[in-house]
Structure formats: C-alpha cells, structure tokens
Amino acid sequence: MDVNILKKVIKRFLQEDIGSGDLTSEATIIQDQSGTAEFIAKGSFMVCGIETVAPLVFTTQNPIIEITHACKDKTQASPGDELLVAKGPVLDLLKAERVALNLVQRLCGIATFTALFVEKVKPLPVRILDTRKTTPGLRMLEKYAVRVGGGYNHRFNLADGVLIKDNHIQACGTIKKAVTRMREKVPHTMKIEVEASSLDQVRECIACSVDIIMLDNMEPGMMREAVKFADGKALLEASGGINLDNVKEVAETGVDFISIGALTHSAPACDISMRLKSA
Amino acid sequence: MDVNILKKVIKRFLQEDIGSGDLTSEATIIQDQSGTAEFIAKGSFMVCGIETVAPLVFTTQNPIIEITHACKDKTQASPGDELLVAKGPVLDLLKAERVALNLVQRLCGIATFTALFVEKVKPLPVRILDTRKTTPGLRMLEKYAVRVGGGYNHRFNLADGVLIKDNHIQACGTIKKAVTRMREKVPHTMKIEVEASSLDQVRECIACSVDIIMLDNMEPGMMREAVKFADGKALLEASGGINLDNVKEVAETGVDFISIGALTHSAPACDISMRLKSA
Amino acid sequence: MDVNILKKVIKRFLQEDIGSGDLTSEATIIQDQSGTAEFIAKGSFMVCGIETVAPLVFTTQNPIIEITHACKDKTQASPGDELLVAKGPVLDLLKAERVALNLVQRLCGIATFTALFVEKVKPLPVRILDTRKTTPGLRMLEKYAVRVGGGYNHRFNLADGVLIKDNHIQACGTIKKAVTRMREKVPHTMKIEVEASSLDQVRECIACSVDIIMLDNMEPGMMREAVKFADGKALLEASGGINLDNVKEVAETGVDFISIGALTHSAPACDISMRLKSA
Amino acid sequence: MDVNILKKVIKRFLQEDIGSGDLTSEATIIQDQSGTAEFIAKGSFMVCGIETVAPLVFTTQNPIIEITHACKDKTQASPGDELLVAKGPVLDLLKAERVALNLVQRLCGIATFTALFVEKVKPLPVRILDTRKTTPGLRMLEKYAVRVGGGYNHRFNLADGVLIKDNHIQACGTIKKAVTRMREKVPHTMKIEVEASSLDQVRECIACSVDIIMLDNMEPGMMREAVKFADGKALLEASGGINLDNVKEVAETGVDFISIGALTHSAPACDISMRLKSA
Amino acid sequence: MDVNILKKVIKRFLQEDIGSGDLTSEATIIQDQSGTAEFIAKGSFMVCGIETVAPLVFTTQNPIIEITHACKDKTQASPGDELLVAKGPVLDLLKAERVALNLVQRLCGIATFTALFVEKVKPLPVRILDTRKTTPGLRMLEKYAVRVGGGYNHRFNLADGVLIKDNHIQACGTIKKAVTRMREKVPHTMKIEVEASSLDQVRECIACSVDIIMLDNMEPGMMREAVKFADGKALLEASGGINLDNVKEVAETGVDFISIGALTHSAPACDISMRLKSA
Amino acid sequence: MDVNILKKVIKRFLQEDIGSGDLTSEATIIQDQSGTAEFIAKGSFMVCGIETVAPLVFTTQNPIIEITHACKDKTQASPGDELLVAKGPVLDLLKAERVALNLVQRLCGIATFTALFVEKVKPLPVRILDTRKTTPGLRMLEKYAVRVGGGYNHRFNLADGVLIKDNHIQACGTIKKAVTRMREKVPHTMKIEVEASSLDQVRECIACSVDIIMLDNMEPGMMREAVKFADGKALLEASGGINLDNVKEVAETGVDFISIGALTHSAPACDISMRLKSA
Secondary structure (H helix, E strand, C coil): CHHHHHHHHHHHHHHHHHHCCCHHHHHHCCCCEEEEEEEEECCCCECCCCCCCCHHHHHHHHCEEEEEEEECCCCCCCCCCCCEEEEEEHHHHHHHHHHHHHHHHHHHHHHHHHHHHHHHCCCCCHCCCCCCCCCCCCHHHHHHHHHHCCEEEECCCCCCCCEECCHHHHCCCCCCHHHHHHHHHHHCEEEEEEEECCCHHHHHHHHCHHHHHEEEEECCHHHHHHHHHHCCCCCCEEECCCCCHHHHHCCCCCCCCCCCHHHHCCCCCCCEEEEEEEE | CCCCHHHHHHHHHHHHHCCCHHHHHHHCCCCCCCEEEEEEEEECCEECCCCCCHHHHHHHHCCCEEECCCCCCCCCCCCCCCCEEEEHHHHHHHHHHHHHHHHHHHHHHHHHHHHHHHHHHHHCCCCCEEECCCCCCCCCHHHHHHHCCEEECCCCCCCCCCCCCCHHHHHCCCHHHHHHHHHCCCCEEEEEEECCCCCHHHHHHHHHCCEEEEECCHHHHHHHHHHHHHHCCCEEEEEECCCCCHHHHHHCCCCCCCECCHHHHCCCCCCCEEEECCC | CCCCHHHHHHHHHHCCCCCCCCHHHHHCCCCEEEEEEEEECCCEEEECCCCCCHHHHHHCCCCEEEEEEEEECCCCECCCCEEEEEEEHHHHHHHHHHHHHHHHHHHHHHHHHHHHHHHHHHCCCCCEEEECCCCCCCCHHCCCCCCHHECCCCCCCCCCCCCCCHHHHHCCHHHHHHHHHHHHHHHCEECCCEEEECCHHHHHHHHHHCCCEEEECCHHHHHHHHHHHHCCCCCCECCCCCCCCCCHHHHHCCEEEEEEHHHHHCCCCCCCCEEEECC | CCHHHHHHHHHHHHHHHCCCCCCHHHHHCCCCCCCEEEEECCCEECCCCCCCCCCHHHHCCCCCCCEEEEECCCEEEEECCEEEEEEEEEHHHHHHHHHHHHHHHHHHHHHHHHHHHHHCCCCCCEEEEEECCCCCHHHHHHHHHHHHHHCCCCCCCCCCCEECCCHHHHCCCCCHHHHHHHHHHHCCCEEEEECCCHHHHHHHHCCCCCCCCEECCCCHHHHHHHHHHHHCCCEEEECCCCCCCCCCHHHCCCEEEEEECCCHHHCCCCEEEEEECCC | CCCHHHHHHHHHHHHHHHHHCCCHHHHHHHCCCCEEEEECCCCCEEECCCCCCHHHHHHHHCCCEEEECCCCCCCCECCCCCCCEEEHHHHHHHHHHHHHHHHHHHHHHHHHHHHHHHCCCCCCEEEEEECCCCCCHHHHHHHHHHHHHHCCCCCCCCCCCCCHHHHHHHHHHCCCHHHHHHHCCCCCCCEEEEEEEEEEHHHHHHHHCCCEEEEEEECCHHHHHHHHHHCCEEEEECCCCCCCCCCHHHHHCCCCCCCCCCCHHHHCCCCCCEEEEEE | CCCCHHHHHHHHHHHHHHCCCCCHHHCCCCCCEEEEEEEEECCEECCCCCCCCHHHHHHCCCCCCCCEEEEECEEEEEEEEEEEEEEEEHHHHHHHHHHHHHHHHHHHHHHHHHHHHHHHCCCCCCEECCCCCCCCCCCCHHHHHHCCCCCEECCCCCCCCCCEHHHHHHCCHHHHHHHHHHHHHHCEEECCCEEEEHHHHHHHHHHHCCCEEEEEEECHHHHHHHHHHCCCCCEEECCCCCCCCCCCHHHHCCCCCECCCHHHHCCCCEEEEEEECCC
8 A cells, every 4th residue: 555645535535525624623623732542442443544544534624633543454343442642733633534534444443344244254375355346435444444354455457457247258259269368468477367157167278277266146056066177186265155154164165265255245334433522 | 505605626536536537448449430339227225315416426427428317306116217317528438437426325324214213103203303414525415315214314514503412511510601701602593402412411401401412322111201391391312222123112202313423334335236338 | 715716726826927947037046045035015905814824725736835924814904904915935835826816806806895795784683695797717716705705605506505596586486486496396394485576566575474575676665565564474586787886775674685796706905926035 | 829738737637526417407408308509709809719718618528419500719809799509418518618618708808908019019010929928728729719810929937938037147257158068959940049238248149149138127218229229130029017008109209029928927807797598 | 568557657658748839830830730741651660569569649739739650669651651640630640740759660670570580590489579678657558569470478566477586585595495485476367477597497497397497698508408408398588698600509499489588678760751741 | 947837647548557557566566665765777878857857757656656766867867777766655656667667768768869869960050959840749759859858859849830831832822922811810929930942932931031941852952052152141050861871961051940750759868777776
C-alpha cells in the first residue's frame, strides 16, 4: 500500500464529506482551539486501518495533527479499548472524524470477517483469498484489510493476473485454444489460471499445463475428485457460494485456495466512536 | 444525481479495475467481436442502479454500447429476472462488467434494506433517514439508493446542513450559546438541528427555538416524553441503535424522523450475475 | 472555508499565471537570493484575504516562505498601510505576486462593497445576502468576502438550498403543487424558499406554509404589504434591482433579508501593490 | 482559445454550482421534459461569449442540447434582444443557466468596456492592451473578451513574454546587466520589454537596444519626451493609472501601446437574463 | 491498451503542446476551413501507433475529424508511403499534428528496433522482453510498441510482478529467506523471479523452487552452464548489456527470455511528416 | 522550471511505476529500515537532472528522504563518479529508483548530445536550438536539458511563439497576407517568424519586415545567399536535416540559429545505476 496513492484518495473522501466547509463547527468552535480525539472500540474485533489509514486521514486534513497513540493493525480490540489518540486543532479533528471512522469501521469489519474464515480452515494448508468484488474506489484498502485478517489477495485488477473464464473459453472454442492464445501474449511473470466447472474441464486444463484451476461452484465431492486428478500438477482454487458454514468442508477437499467475494462485499462494519476532549 | 459528476467517478472506478488493460480478454477475444450481456437477478430484491448507474458504466467504457433493456429502479426483482441487456463490443462489456456489478449489487442492497425499514413503520407519518455513515467515495450513489428504497436523505455533507452535537455544545458552554453563534452565521435557508441526549437538553433546545432536535440514543419511553414536551414546536429525529426489530417501537413514539447509519454501512449486497452471448 | 480545498484551487491559479516558468525572473534573479515582499494599500478599504488567502498563495508556491505580518481580515486599511510581509526566496515571491494580488484586490473589493450596504441598513434587523452570481471558480472565496463585509450567504449551490422559481412553478402548474413535490423530497434540514412576484403569489406561499418567500423585483410599497400580510408566518427576502441608493428604503419595508447580486459581480477592485526588498 | 481546454474549465464551474445535484429542479421538473431557453439582453452592450462560450456550457452539461440561435461575438446588443436560444431537457437548461450567465455577463462587460477605450483613441495608431490583472482561473476567457472588444493581449503568463521590472533591475544592479542576462537566456522568438519610470531609464533602455519600453506611471509630458527620444528605436507602452478620461491624452503622446489593468479587473458586468419556455 | 486511459493521457499531451491556443494558426487559418492531412513515411520502418494512437490524437482534439485511411500496426512502411489520412477542420489538424507525430515516430522506432532483435534470434525458442526502462508517462504505449515489434512485455510495474534483486536479497540475508518471505505474501497468480549473478546463486534459486531466474550480466559461457544446471526446473532470463551484436550468442545459450532496456530507452525515432491539403 | 509543476508530473510518473504498491520490496524489506542510495555514472557524460530532478523524485516519494550529495547540473561525469547520495527509508528509495533513473538518464543524454553540437560550432556566434519534437509529457524537462547542454530553447508551445509555416502561407495565399493577418493579432511581445524554403520566399519575408526567417531544409550554399541578402534585417534560423557532421558547415554560413529536432528525439540515454547500502 503506497502512502502517496492513499493520500490522494483520502483527499477526495475528505472533500466529499466537507464540501465547501463545516458550517456547524466553523460557527461554534473557536479557530485556534486544540484538543484530543480518541477512537473507542464499541465491540470486539480485529483492528485494521487504525495504525495505517486513520492517521493519514487526520494528517491529510491538517499536517499539524499529531497521532500520539495508535493500535497496531492485526491486534484484537475489546469494547472500551482506546484505539487511537489524535491531538491538534479541534476544527480539523471534527472535519476528519467521519471519513476516518467510515474507513476504519469498514476495514476492521473486513479484517475481522476474513479472520473468521482463516480460523475455520486451520490448520489446513489452504489460503483464503479475496476477489475483485470490492467496493469501487476502495480496492487497495480492502485488499489490505484481507491481508491483515490473515487472508491473501487474488489479482488486484484485470492487468495483473490472468483468469480465463467461460466467456473467454466460449469465444475461443476450447480451453486449449484460449490457453494457447494466452501463452502467446502473457508476460512470463504471470501464471495462467482457468475456470473449470466440470471434471472434464479440469482434465482439459491439466492437459494444457495450466498453472491454476479455479473450481467454479463445484460440490465438495467433485472438488475432491479434481484434487485427486490434478495430483499437484496444477494449483486448485475453490470459488463460488462459500460461507462460514461450508468453508471447512471445502478446505478439507484438499484445494490450495478458497476465494470468497463476501470477504469484501458483505463484511459487517465494526462499531467505533470518536470522543473529543478539549486540550 | 448529476450525470456529469457520476461519469467522472465511474471513470476512476473503471481505471481501478482495468489498470493498464484486461490481459485475459485482450488476448482471447477478437477485437471487433460484438455480443450481448445480460444481468440476471440471483435473488429477490428491490432494483436500484440498473436504470441509472449500470448503463452509465457501460457507455462510459465505450459510448458505442447500447442498452436495449433496463429495469426501472424501485421495481421488485425475482430470481432469474433479466434486469439489463447491453449490446456492443464483447471486450468492453467484459471490461465494464465487474464495476457495474459491484455498484448495482451494493445499491440494490441499500434500497432493499431501506425498504424493509420503510415497510416496518407504515402507515405512521415518520420518515426513515440515512446518515453520513456512507462508503467514502460513494455518498451520492448510496444516498440515491436510500431514496429509491423509500427513505429520505439527511444532509449530504458538513456544508449543507447544521447539526450541533455534544462536542459543539461543550465547546460553547451551553446549547443556547451554540445556537446563538450558529444563528449569527448560518444561511437563512437552513434549519438548525441540535443533538440532545436528555429531556433537559430537549427543553433547552425548545427554549432556543431550535428547528430540529436529534434524540440521541434515547429509550422509547424518553422519546415519547420528548414528543409530548416538544408538542410540534420542533421536529424530532430519533438516532442511535435503531434496527429492524425496534424501528416500529421507535416510530410509535411519535418522532418525525428516524436516522439509521446501517442503511448504508451494513446493507447486505444483492446477488446479480452477468451472462454473455455472442451476437 | 477549508484550507485543503483552497490550496487545490490556488495551485491551479499559480499554474495559470506561471505557465512553464517565469522567464524574466529565472534569468535575472539569482537562484538562492531571499528577500522581503510587502503588500501596501493604495486606498481605503476593508481588508479581506490578507489574513487567510494571500499567505496560502505564497506558501503554496513555496512552503519555505514565512509570513511575518498579515492584517486581520475585517480591519480597515488606509493608503500606505503595510498589509502583509512575506519573507523567502525572491523568485517565489515574484512568482506568487500576481495571483495573490489579483485575489485579494477582488476580495477586499467585495468585503468593502458589502460593508457599504450593511452600513446603509443599520440598525434595522435585516440581513444583506449574496447570490449565486459569483465569479465561476471563486464562489467559496467570494462568499467568504461577503461574510467578512458583514453580509450573509445565501445558498452555496443548487444542492444545499431550495429555491422554487417561476420556471419550477410553471412546470408544476401551481405553487402548491411545486411545494408539495418539494416537501416529498427535500431533506428535513432545509427550508423551502419560493419566489413570488405578486401579492397573490405571496398569499399562495403563506397558504402552503413556505419557510421563506423571495419578493422578486417588487416595489417597496408592495413589499410593505407583503410584510404586513406575512405577519411573521414566513421569512421575506427582497431581491432584484437593489443598490446603494435604494437599499435603505427596501430595508425599511420590514423584510428579513435583502439579496444583492452586485455584491459579487460588480464590486470595484481595491488597489494594493507589492514592494520587494532584498533581505 | 482552444475548445478542449475551455471544456475542462467549464466542467469545474458547473460542478461548483451544481454540487451533488439541483435539489429544486430535480424535485419539481419531470425528468424527460424538454424546453427552450432564451438569453435576453437587459441593456446595450457588445456581445461576447454568446457565440463561443455559452453554447459550450450548455453542451458540456448535456451534449443533447441544441443551440438554434446565437449572436456573433462583437455585435452590438440592445435591450430586449434575443441573444441565444437553446433547446433540450429543461433540467439541464436550468442546471447550466447560472454558469452560462455568470460567464457571459462578465465577458460582455469586458468587451464593452474595452471597446470604449478603443473608441476613445481612434483613429490614432495605438493599441489598447490588457494585463495579467485578470480574474484567477478566467485569464483565457477574459483575454478573449479584450480581443473581441478591439483590444490586444499583452503576454498570457510569465512564460510567454519578457518584462523586466524594477525588482529585476534592482536585483541585477543596472538595466544593462538585466538585459544582458536576459539576452543570454531568452528564446529568440521573444522581444525584450523593460519597465522605465524616468527618461534616464528610457535612455538606458535604448542604449541596450531593448525591443519595448514600458513607460510606468509617467505624466503625458514625460511620455512625449520619451517618444521623441526613442524615435522608433523601440516600441513604447504606456502603463499605470489610465482611464477613460485620460486615455486619449495618453494616446496623443505617440506611444505605440496603452496597457490597462481595469479592462479585466473593473469592467462592470452586463445584464442578461434567461427565459424558459416549455417545448 | 485501454482507449479511455489512452485518451486521458493524450489530452494532457495536447494541452502541453497547445498551451492557451495556437497563435499562428488561429490568426492565419479561417475558422471553418476544412482539409486533409496525410502522414508520409520518410524512411523504412515497422508501423506502430498509426492504426491505434494517431487517430485517437486527432479525434481527441476534435471528434469531428475523420480518419479515412490508417496503416495497420505491424506492417512495413517504405519511404513515400501514405500512412494515414485525416479529414476535418484544418485548425484542429494543425493543433494535433505535433503530438501525433511525436508519439508515432517514437512508437515506430521502438517497434522497428524490437523487430531487429526478434529477427536476430529466429528461429530460436527465446522471447525478447522489454524492461521498466521506459519513458516516464509513456509506459503503456512503449510496451505496446514492443509487442507490435514481436517482443514480449516484462512486468508493467512494481505491483504486477515479483523480481527479487540483490538489494532485496541483501536485506533478507539469503535468497532462501527472501523467497520464503515473498511466498508468504505474493498472490498465487504470480511467479517469483529472482536475480542471480553467479552460478551459486542460480543453484540457490533452484533449491528454493524459484519460477524464473534472471541471469544478471553473465557471460554467455556462464549462461550456458546455468541453462544446463537449471535443466527446465526454472525459466531463465538473460539481462544486462545485450545488443544487436551479441543477442544471437546470448539466445544460443538456451535461455528462455532476453530482456533489453534499450528497446525502449534507445530506439532511434523514425521519420514521418504531415502534409496538408485544403479540402 | 517551476518546482510545483514538476512535482505534479513526478507524482504521475511514480504512480505509473509503483501501481498499487511494490510487491517485492514490501514483502522483503522491513518497514522501518533506512539506508543510503548512490547514483553511480557508468560512462562519461554531462550531468543533467541530478541537481534538480532526481532529488525531487525522491522527496516526492517521501519527504523524509535527505539528499546529502548531488552533482551540479552541467558538470562532466566520468565512469564511477558518485553523482548523488540519498538517505532514508529503503522502501521509498527503491520505489523511487526507476523513475529517477529513467528521467536523469534521458536528461543527461540530451544535455550531452546538445553539448556536442554546441562544441562543434564554437566559436561562431550561432545558437543551437531545440524544437517541439520532444517526448510528449516531458517538454519542460527536455528543454531544460537542452539549456544545460549549452543550447537555447525555441518556443515552448503553440501559444508562446509565432511560426508561419507553408501550411499557413498556403491558407492565406502569400507570405505578405499571412504576416499582415498575424500582425493584426499577435501580442506585441512576440517576434514573427516565417518558414522559407527558397530565396524568393526569403526576399518576400524581408519585404514584410519579418523578425526571423526559418531557412527550411536549404543547402549551405543557399543559406549563405540568404544571409547575404538578409544583411541583418532579419534573424536567420537554419532547420532540417542537421546533424553532427554538417552542423559546422551550416554554422559557417552565418545563420544566427540552428534548430535540431534530434536534440530531444534522438539523444542516446546515458548509463547510471543505483547502489543501495543499508544505513
């Protein structure tokens, strides 16, 4: 996660929330008043963004703001925990409050939700992956939260990973033709992943020496057969309809990866509030 | 919702997902191939963004794409319903797919979730409101989804509404002083809203002829007393900890508005998929 | 007025004036030479932007520049007064000079012009308001200058205030229909203002419990009747063709607000010059 | 004036005025309603921006809007004249109205004001010039208006013209040293202009074969001597304190150019209104 | 190569070259004059950008311009060949000319230079690769030119490929530790490439099951040993100091890839000129 | 060269190269590790950008980075020379490396190549000029490099210089008409340059009192005649097909300027590498 790219995005978020100015605070708060803002956990969750993102929101709003305490990402928070302390002009603490909270509540939510999946599949040698089903504009941050939660990232965007899906296969005629065309063009640094929804397709993939096979919406039974058939010749990624109830069963089929869109599109937000004390 | 502002945002979302290009599709799909993409509902939900947002994602990616069918926002979708049909270059249909889906799944989710709250409080004369607890970067869209769901918008940002909270009151000493300062500065087009967490504060607000009082985290009993006390002299907004289970009880207290952060930060995404047919 | 938003705008203004570089200064001034620039008033006027905007122009050009003196906005300047002192690299003082002067001369002009109107209506309980007739790109700054001059701001843009004009009324059929549609949609934090050009329309507005009525281009006599009729049931705003000669008469009709486009589109610029001394 | 650059600027202006949407119009105007907007002159003035800028504001807001009539820039308008007719969605006509009017009222004002100066000095072979004292963000447009009014442009910014002022002379020690350094660096396509405030400095400039001498705040008598002394060896530009009352006297001294900051910073805005008819 | 991203970049290039307008053409060319511009080859080279980039420069400047002929990229041009024909407003053809030519001359140069390397190594099963040594701001275009010339792309940026260099190895202590840390974090879609400058390091890489080994500045002899040792267990990429004279010898060592920074940083530009005919 | 404009461009270059983050370094380098990076010359060349551009790349990536040594631009480098030393977080040194090197290798190349031409024409009183044949996006930097190499800049863009070419002449009918139209419009600060490809055209230019004549693709013999004919009445600029072999002969014809597109489009890049030491 690059700080410069993050700053640019945060500036836009602040502008969205502040508009042409904070009418209420500018009218009621004295210009030079400084104070202390504290983030307090209102529930139990895995911390994410408190160490890295929230401080940047505050210092982007005003570089004078000092972060005197910030919980490390990946630590566990309990209700009442003081997660972050920021000192500086009250006006700027209030202007940055909502953006900072809206971001970290979501990031803590994703990290916490991811950690639940990771916990379920322990100690199996399988990785929990995210997808491109992220909130538009927040992909970099949400994929960071998945890593904090113990998950791994699938490709970041269409340009840094190859995934041949049914539409591509259909357009080329066969998996073989699609893979051949792909091999002709893809940078040598990238593996080729192909989506398969039947064992026949798994076989075809193996025949083409595909690097990774995405098992699309398969039943655990079929996945087990795919694992047996692949026998280490390709990495296997389970995908589609996986939740906290069935993730363990999927993991036990022997697949190498499990990708779950819900990590980013359906993680419940965590509750954090900001408390202000005058200096 | 202004189309020009929306387009600018969508361009950024497309760039986030496409990066320097779609490696897979550019290698496997023939440049000039055109086809038809269909959005299919995978569950029951209220449609939002299909009429207004998804078409703009496709035409922003390539103005040649034609939308030949799009469900009106606010209609009810059932599993298997064809929500949208887009015709054009397959390459661009695939490039726009993920952004379009990520947006509408979220927007349908918010509209559907809002409609549940709206339904619960019928036929009471109370409005369900959103808050500023929206996803950074998506506020305009998410507030649109709340309206589609039958809810109403609270202020859009810090510049277009006045809300005097405990921090402002504390900084000024008393509610009276805060309101007086506010009156000195606020445009005459805006009402003044003040947060109150006790009946004493409600009384103080009424004494200052405040336009709206936000009843912050009050028990229904206390709200009822506030309603009685206010007696039409100020509008009352209930806020804090309201969910589908208790929203009716809150509504029955007689408050005018109920604001619910969860509408935008915790609405579960709806499931929609895109199916491609060659032309 | 948010500093971050202001900075972004100032960067564009500097780029407009500097282009690919200052040919003359870069050729004739030694790179590391530092000096002192002084802003001197060449007339009598109300100071605006000297405390808040000019320093930001200089420090945006080069954060090393130090502002060692700056007159408070709202103070009265006389010819020869030293308004501001900036120390730093001569090259950057010269590059920022024109943008800083162009801005503050205009802002001082607006504040001074506004103050003339405010003075004229004293001690009547009426507020002088600006309009949206501001210079494109400078609205935030110009509305700030109006406040410095003792005036008040009307809505900032089309999104943070409701003003139903003749075109809207015509489109809906009657004022009543327009107000009803508006009430169905507008956030509860906003008052509803309607433009009326006859006493009949004023009556219709009152009947609809409109919050504010804009009396459009009415004669003082008609305004007085409107005031009598409204009798406190709605706020009244006089608008159209008001100048320094007739503003007092308008104020004496008893309206609550007088909005004047000329505050921002026709305030004469004040004269300020920059003097440079080598350090 | 390049259309692409202009469009980019207009987009920002529209966004400033529209914000997150036009609350009033979106609530009261039916989505698909189309109509006709007319710009009507409310006074006598020289037209500027009606042919070139206003149409671009409307089509930038919505490319569907059709301009069926637009007065040529540089024609003379009388009260009641129909300056422009635009047809399209009423919603977009209303959203673009204020930005279009704010721009053209200012541009007409500058063209009209410039034409007054040009008229005064006829038929003398002298050119009326603008300066860099333009409104930040509007330089390209305001310099266009000066040309429409019959004036000429001085340099656009610090990068496309050389003007050695007292500060540069002081930094170098003498005019000669400043000019020598300048000659060492300046592109061969540019003339060298030097500011002189005494006849001694004029002589020094001539001795250095300067291309243009700016006579800074000189009395007409001294200008006449400068003209005699220069005798065609350099172009002479009068500058400082020139207004409609004294411009003719200045022109008669025989200078080649007269530059006037007031053209852009103090031209009174012209009055134009928009009238809407439903289609 | 995504058209939308390309357009955005081209807009900036046009603005750099046009500035506030084309003084010469706007003064000498009649506004509505239309004409035909032809690109003529002044030498022999491989065409690149004529089909894809130049048309976009013209239509970005003015969408009215029609491209009636454009050579396909990858075809061979001879002196005098008509490469492209564009019809439209002469003013816009002239404004777009320099940017279009500056781009395609460079792209043709890179494609032509790349093709020379590709030719040299035929028919060996080795791929010619580019590097990140591209012109800042032009990477997407330059990497496209390499592909047109028959070469292949290495990673696009630091985010879409893994390359462990000496600095990373040194920071971790050993190749093994670096690779282990990397495996812990890298998306499963990416191969791991490690730089080796000795046979010992090659061995260490193989021991760690690295996917690709970059043989950094090795003599052909050493490369041959590396190939022998690797024996298909890893892909091998030769890098450093490779030119048209030695590329064949390097290819004959049996490496899989040869990466050459000179493809993009030292390809001589091709000569193309634009000829204008009035319509 | 304005630092603010440069910074904005550098941010884009860094984003192009870093994408969503540096996968390799973020995985293998410890977050807080700091170190020292050195730029080492791998050949003999004139330094350009080391003093001015490279430091800005590093501090734009992270303002904490300290530049403890940087060779002055215009000094001569020999193989092994330490050109620059930067201290700070290793992660940021690595992230900024490629952009910094890609820029300075190109800038050193241009300065060095320009200096070769300048050397060839010594001690003749002729200036070597660049053209607009620069790399799109890098014009400001490349024109700086030409100046460092001892050359001079032709106009920066179409807005800050007048050059009437054959297309303009053809559109107007005669040189005289083109010049007359131009004089009617051009700011008085600019000289008028006309392209001539025959002695007849040179005569026509002189007859029109053109300031500069560009001798387009003339043989040295014809240039000599042009010089004789012009006899100081106009400045002469030789252009077209000039290289290191014939530049001296061209210079000896007596022209005032020689413009060479190859300075910027064909200067070979210089070789510089970065070496990292842990602190």
